[in-house]
């Protein structure tokens with residue numbers, strides 16, 4: 001582990017999550033982190049993962065001891081459970097708080113922009129005049145603080 005005294009913050013730290021950590025990736029995006037999931041990039045080879053971490057200046061989160069040891073900056077996770085993994089990250093100095101204004105798409109890590117009041121939204125989404133909504137600039141997914149958001153917020157605590 002190469003945790004830094006100053007800790008990790010969404011404004012300053014970019015993350016790369018190893019395969020098997022897809023669920024945790026979504027939680028970190030909810031906290032505003034620029035978090036790339038190796039599985040989304042179709043990357044599994046250790047060398048390639050280390051390349052991306054170095055090229056994009058990302059801290060690697062992994063359950064693989066040897067991989068963690070080879071990365072410039074890494075956090076080794078030992079637990080399987082999402083609550084336990086979040087606790088491990090906190091111990092490593094990772095700031096975890098659900099962003100009041102969502103900034104990252106949980107699905108693709110794209111940037112979110114607010115949906116204007118006079119825009120029409122698809123049937124599955126609430127009316128933006130009544131509920132604040134955000135749209136991903138990359139994949140078009142709409143987000144709002146619904147029951148799914150509240151459940152995840154409770155898990156993060």
Ligand SMILES: [Zn+2]
Nearest residue numbers: 105108136139
């Ligand atoms: Zn997206």
